[in-house]
Amino acid sequence: MPEVGFFTDTTLCIGCKACEVACKQWNQLPDDGFEFTGMSYDNTGQLGASTWRHVAFVERPAELPGQGSPRDGVEAGHRAFAELAPLGQAAPTSLLHDIAPTQLRTPVSLGPTQEALAGFSWLFLSDVCKHCERAGCLEACPTGAILRTEFGSVYVQPDVCNGCGYCVSACPFGVVERRADDGRAWKCTLCYDRLEGGLVPACAKACPTASIQFGPLDALRARAAERVDQLRARGVEQAYLYGEDAASQPGTQGLHAFFLLCDEPEVYGLPPDPVVPTAKIVRSWRAMATGVLSLAALALGAVFTARRV
Amino acid sequence: MLDPLQEAQASRDRRDIDPRVGALLGEAAAQRVRARAPAPRREPERPTPAQEAAPWIEEGPSYHGLPVLKEPVWGWEIPTYFFTGGLAGATAVLGAAATLAGGRGTGTLVRRCRLVAAGGAALSAALLVKDLGRPGRFLGMLRVFRPTSPMNMGTWILSAFGACAGLAALPALAPGAAALAPAADVAAYGAAALGLPLVGYTGVLIANTAVPVWQQTRNTLPILFAFSGAVSAGGLLDLWGTPGAGGEMAHRFGLVAKGGELALSRALHREARIVPRVERALRTGRGGALLAAARTLLAASALLDLLPGRGSRLRRAASGGLALAGTLAIRLGVVAAGRASARDPHATFEMQRAGRGAAELARKEEAAPGEAAPAMPSIPGVDATGKESSQHGAAP
Incomplete structure (x- = not known):
């Protein structure tokens, strides 16, 4: 089974939110409460337990080369x-x-x-779980509820998840969320049930502009590189890929859902240099060993100096 | 034909799927939605915008100022568990050291240490179960052994510690169990050996997250938490008025640890300050207030200890109470600061732009050129990506 994933080309996104709707419908996600953010046309805000695709609406006071007046x-x-x-x-x-x-x-x-x-442009980004090659949630999960599927995606098994909430803090992208009334963590499954049945994930299927492209990762990477060249040839010098492989994002060893962006990642609410927390933790364990050994020494020092025979 | 109850329930679950038309079979069909009304949202405590604090600082771009990370979900139970777990672990260590030293007047100390260790372990487990919702969910942690997850490691440590500490406390609890005394002594040493990681691992647990302030202070947090445990152990035994040489042992243990703790809380700020925006969570808001209160309480406790003259029982008890409150406040403060830090997108952005994201690891590899492939550091012998199990079809 080849590893599959998403290539989300943000230059093609028109902000129609068909992916959000298709995802909700197929996965039978409950609503988010119909809240009004009052900041843009984006009333979803961010990914969450009941939002597995989220279209970000970026309004910039700058034009994108090649855009119409x-x-x-x-x-x-x-x-x-x-x-x-x-x-x-x-x-x-x-x-x-x-x-x-x-x-x-x-x-x-x-x-x-x-x-x-004039002097204004829209940037849209359909955000999704990145299904990282080294996934912070998977490594942090204390129950083994989060696993790597045969498609290379990261999957939370709802019947095993015990709601400890550790994956929520371990995700460097803020994707996983614990639903308060459910008590368990939820996120995009890369439409595991559809993949099993040989179908394309619902969001990619519904995307009317091919902004969300689904396929084997190797093919997607090649297509994405070609697209960047094409855009640059047209004068969109800013176009670049975000997290397409381990070289471009060493902290996650590459994303299985990567993006083509036209501005800094921060503008879209993406971290510029994310890292799986476990990669840094060995030193922390060593610090703990130092700390607790000095504690043991302290205890021995205290009892032997105060000892009365 | 649908019975009215089924129909009412179908319309209440915020999916609005008519069961006559569609079945609930989707990936999120198991997601339980209890309330029709949105869950009551706690008013988020926002970090002070940079413009307010320092108008000359220009904030970088962000997506409408929304958080990049999800806030840690833990309520008061988890920081309180950090406190009770640390207390239990440190008393077990002190008790075992006193058993080892022996001498006159240590009997009360040893007995009390064993009782506190066992009680603390039981209380810790109860707090974790309370956070998870039901006991079965705690057992879910024990279905795997996973070195990449400090929480999983901690659950094993706490479980084994609880067993040892419980056995060690048996002779003190049940008069009929005096025959078990030799076994209890062995168990007490076991509890001390497990108590050491129990005191410190909670620091590693929160450092192993994407929360900027926790990740940034990952070298100080475990030591800080370890010393907090020692301070609380000394404080509780002071408050309890432990008599004789044993009381003096506990007092010295707590007093020296208190000095270390105060120094380490400075070190925490120093490590965070490498990226100024990250340190803000330690200074402002609820986290900043709790940490400042913790420092004041610990300093007051140390001052009471160091006042000239032999301390009266009352003075010792007051000092112990202050130390206990201080160590609880430090855990609550660190967790509150973590929440504020996760809410602040600029903390994440500035930390990673300052080269404290994955770039930090790359720099270390350059400094020590080893193997050619710059592999991500991971726990040796463990397949971090989880691919091995998926390829071999083994259940994780």
Whole structure:
């Protein structure tokens, strides 16, 4: 069984959240409470026990090379609606109020809405469990509930999980969450049941722009490298891959769900140099040995100095 | 036809799947949802934004200031367990040392140490069960032996310690068990040997997380927790008014440890301060307040001990009480600081940008050039990725 995973090309994401919906539907996840974040169009916020795909909406006061201007949108919209004009629907959007339709053929100054939108870009990222090659949750799990499947994914067995919450703190990406009313940890399973049946994970299947690509990791890596070259050739110099292999992310030895990003990882809420906590722990055990041995020496010192024969 | 009860339950589980149309078979079908209303959310204690604390510092980018990590889920039970476990382990060590030294006036100390060790182990197990919800979940930890997980190691240590400490305390608990005294002595030494890792492993446990302040202070935390255990052991026996030479032994043990503890709480800040943003969690908010209170309590306790003149019983008891409160506060403070640190995305970002993420490991490998392949450090003899078991179909 070849190892499979996701390549999420954020330049293709349009923020439609079809992946979120497909994931919820297929996996039969309960709702998150319909809360309003009030900060962007993202009302999901972050990955969690009942959110296994999350679309991040990044609003940046900077343009992405190669992106169209607001006027491109207005003109395209106007062309699309041109046929409807005789029916009295010449100005269906507020953007069109900024610009007189008769002036479209000649350059005009930007209206207030367009000015506000100039020098602006959207970045979308459909976030998911990364199924790390060295997974912090798997190594921390004290019950063996978290295991590596034959597909190379990291899977939490709900019938074994005892809800200790250690994986929650051990994940360097903040993916795993313990559900308060369930008491156990939950996260993306890479649609283990669908993979067993030879199907593509629900989010990848539902993605309308091929932003989420699923397949054998080797093939995905090759495709991702090609895509980066393509984008750079088009002038998107910032495009790079996040965590595609051990060389690019030594702390996790590479992700089975990696990303193509166009800005620093922090902008998307991803850690810049994540590390599986266990990799650093040997020194901590040594420090403990030093500490407790000095404690033993202290105890012996205390009893022998205070001893009365 | 669906009976009304089934129908009512189906609509209550926040999936809104009509059982006549679809069956609950998905990967998350086992997820239990008890309340229709969202679970009452604790008002999160936010770390002070950098702009407020120091307006000249510019914060780097983040995703709407949302946390990158999930907050540790542990309630008061776990830091309290750190306290009771440390207390039990350190008293077992002190008791065994006193047994070894022998001499006049140690009988009371030895008996009390064994009782505290056994009681502390029982209380620790009860706290862990309380945190997990039911006893069966504690046993789930014992289905594997997993060196990569300090929590799993700790569960084994606590279980074995509890057995030894319980046996060691039997003659003191049941008058009829006097015949067991030789076995109890052996068990007491066993409890001391296991008590040593029990006192310190909790520091490793929290250091083995992605929480910036815990990961950053991973070399100090285990020693700090070990000394906290010793301080609390000395403090409890002082409070209890342990008489004779044994009381003096416990007092000295606690007093020296108290000095070490105060120095180590400084060292904790020093290790965290390598990345200033990471240290903030130790200074501000609930964690900062608890840690400051802990230092004050410990310093007050040490001051009472060092006042000139032979200490009265009352003074000793007061000092012991202060020491106990201080060591409990230090555990609560470290856990509270961890929560604040996990909530602060900039702590994670700045730590990793400062080369304290995976880059730290790479640097160490360069410093000591060994094998050609820069493999990630892992516990020897253990397949960390879990691939071995998946390929051989063995249950983990």
